[in-house]
Amino acid sequence: MPIKIKNLSSIYSAGTSFEVRALDGISLDIGEGEFIGIIGPTGSGKSTLVQHFNGLIRPTQGEVLVDGRDLADKTTDLRAVRQRVGLIFQYPEHQLFEETVFADVAFGPKNQGVSVAELRERVHEALALVGLDPDAIVDRSPFELSGGQMRRVAIAGVLAMRPTVLVLDEPTAGLDPKGRDELLAQLKELHSKSGMTVILVSHSMEDIARVATRLIVLAGGQVIADGTPRAVFAQAKMLTEVGLGVPQVTELMLALRERGYNVPDVALTVEEACAIILGLSLRGEQQ
Amino acid sequence: MSAIIRMEGVYFSYSSEADSNPQQTQALQGVSLSIEPGEFVAIVGRNGSGKSTLAKQINAILTPTSGEVWVDGISTKDEDSVFAIRQVAGMVFQNPDNQIVATIVEEDVAFGPENLGVQPSEIRQRVDEALQLVRMSEYALHPPHLLSGGQKQRVAIAGVLAMHPKILILDESTAMLDPIGRKEVMETALRLNRERGMTVVLITHHMDEAVLAERVIVLDRGRVVLDGSNREVFKQVGRLRELGLDVPQVTSLAELLCEQGLSLPSDILTVAEMVEQLCQSK
Numbered sequence: 001m002p003i004k005i006k007n008l009s010s011i012y013s014a015g016t017s018f019e020v021r022a023l024d025g026i027s028l029d030i031g032e033g034e035f036i037g038i039i040g041p042t043g044s045g046k047s048t049l050v051q052h053f054n055g056l057i058r059p060t061q062g063e064v065l066v067d068g069r070d071l072a073d074k075t076t077d078l079r080a081v082r083q084r085v086g087l088i089f090q091y092p093e094h095q096l097f098e099e100t101v102f103a104d105v106a107f108g109p110k111n112q113g114v115s116v117a118e119l120r121e122r123v124h125e126a127l128a129l130v131g132l133d134p135d136a137i138v139d140r141s142p143f144e145l146s147g148g149q150m151r152r153v154a155i156a157g158v159l160a161m162r163p164t165v166l167v168l169d170e171p172t173a174g175l176d177p178k179g180r181d182e183l184l185a186q187l188k189e190l191h192s193k194s195g196m197t198v199i200l201v202s203h204s205m206e207d208i209a210r211v212a213t214r215l216i217v218l219a220g221g222q223v224i225a226d227g228t229p230r231a232v233f234a235q236a237k238m239l240t241e242v243g244l245g246v247p248q249v250t251e252l253m254l255a256l257r258e259r260g261y262n263v264p265d266v267a268l269t270v271e272e273a274c275a276i277i278l279g280l281s282l283r284g285e286q287q
Numbered sequence: 288m289s290a291i292i293r294m295e296g297v298y299f300s301y302s303s304e305a306d307s308n309p310q311q312t313q314a315l316q317g318v319s320l321s322i323e324p325g326e327f328v329a330i331v332g333r334n335g336s337g338k339s340t341l342a343k344q345i346n347a348i349l350t351p352t353s354g355e356v357w358v359d360g361i362s363t364k365d366e367d368s369v370f371a372i373r374q375v376a377g378m379v380f381q382n383p384d385n386q387i388v389a390t391i392v393e394e395d396v397a398f399g400p401e402n403l404g405v406q407p408s409e410i411r412q413r414v415d416e417a418l419q420l421v422r423m424s425e426y427a428l429h430p431p432h433l434l435s436g437g438q439k440q441r442v443a444i445a446g447v448l449a450m451h452p453k454i455l456i457l458d459e460s461t462a463m464l465d466p467i468g469r470k471e472v473m474e475t476a477l478r479l480n481r482e483r484g485m486t487v488v489l490i491t492h493h494m495d496e497a498v499l500a501e502r503v504i505v506l507d508r509g510r511v512v513l514d515g516s517n518r519e520v521f522k523q524v525g526r527l528r529e530l531g532l533d534v535p536q537v538t539s540l541a542e543l544l545c546e547q548g549l550s551l552p553s554d555i556l557t558v559a560e561m562v563e564q565l566c567q568s569k
Binding site for chain 1 (some may be wrong): 318336410435463466468469531532536537539547558559562566
């Protein structure tokens with residue numbers, strides 16, 4: 001079990017009048033090779049939770065175990081944990097700083113003490129994983145790339161450390177539709193090829209419905225739903241109440257049901273919705 | 288009626304010196320367009336297409352390398368008119384945390400008019416009115432950092448409204464918000480446009496927001512490549528995909544259904560329209 005969380009709470013400004021309970025008794029098991037989507041309204045505790053996954057925030061109440069290592073234990077080697085769990089923040093391209101793409105992607109593994117010979121292999125592998133042509137890009141300055149390319153270089157910098165768990169906080173924010181689709185497709189491929197555990201935090205219900213195999217919904221610092229995207233999006237009313245939503249095609253299914261059509265209450269993709277509607281018109285069904 | 292925003296042959300380059308690769312730094316390459324008072328215009332385009340550069344020309348944060356921009360009849364070339372232009376065209380940016388300056392919501396909203404030298408009694412009135420317009424009156428005395436993202440962006444919009452602008456520019460103002468926050472900001476912009484006749488220029492990557500604008504302008508490599516009503520633009524699904532964009536899920540669904548032989552119009556933009564069409568086709 002890569003990550004196990006037991007009864008985790010996190011309080012900011014404890015003991016003051018500004019006390020905020022960001023996480024409130026969360027328990028989660030994250031298994032190897034899962035593709036998890038985390039959704040929740042602003043202030044629901046998503047970012048606080050993911051920062052516990054690699055010990056950026058140490059648990060003060062409850063337990064976080066990464067590969068069996070207890071992150072509350074002061075003797076736990078956090079470097080080893082951070083090598084296992086790669087965390088990619090919002091707008092990671094703001095953290096690019098080296099003169100060349102190669103140097104930037106190599107920065108992490110170099111600090112881990114990876115040999116020069118292996119560095120080249122790691123950098124090329126990581127760039128290929130995010131869909132960039134290593135030979136064409138390694139010598140360029142990261143700052144002359146497009147927004148989408150910069151973001152992929154930043155993600156490659158984390159992949160070069162060969163983590164087994166990859167956590168991405170809003171990786172598609174600010175990307176155009178094509179850049180967004182490409183990045184999601186690459187994450188999906190990366191997940192199926194490498195068997196890596198991927199955890200994606202997103203505000204886009206459409207994106208999450210397309211890629212995740214499990215969905216965790218946070219609100220008010222608690223897990224309020226945890227299941228397959230189909231099971232979670234079936235709770236449209238609850239999701240809307242906490243400030244989230246459902247994919248547009250699920251919205252369409254609900255609107256059709258209201259008009260008396262016998263359709264499922266969830267559709268995750270446009271293709272699925274198409275098949276459902278064609279099925280309807282073939283049968284000419286209306287109740 | 289005369290245009291409230293007019294651009295003629297606008298070129299803009301981020302690099303002033305002779306660059307080895309001018310193609311890369313030419314953010315705008317001959318943009319001409321005009322926007323009438325009271326229009327709600329969405330500007331879309333892939334990353335690097337020049338959307339934000341274009342938006343920044345409207346309130347003179349950037350001025351053309353060549354060509355000219357007039358805002359409410361004033362040329363942005365005229366350096367003495369910068370403040371007059373910014374009072375006419377107010378801009379809200381992407382990150383709410385980067386544009387809130389005060390520790391109390393109503394003080395933040397008052398910041399703009401205070402700097403314009405507006406009388407205190409009138410500031411009070413403008414702040415109250417602006418907060419009411421964005422439905423944030425009950426938060427007037429709250430500290431902004433405890434608000435949600437959507438609420439912070441509405442406070443930022445109120446700050447702009449308190450300057451009594453004629454144009455509201457939203458530069459990817461919903462990009463960092465959760466679904467309800469996005470909805471709140473969009474509803475606020477639509478209401479200001481309908482009820483107050485505010486000219487709105489919306490820069491966005493979310494096509495489900497762009498379809499709500501009556502007019503959509505598509506930029507690519509610094510040029511206007513499509514300009515028309517939301518329906519005219521969004522029915523060109525193939526062309527939009529070529530330009531690195533997409534369409535809302537229901538529009539995409541309509542396309543798939545047509546390919547499968549169902550007879551549906553190609554310009555379905557919302558869930559409600561799709562439901563109507565499907566019910567009619569029975």
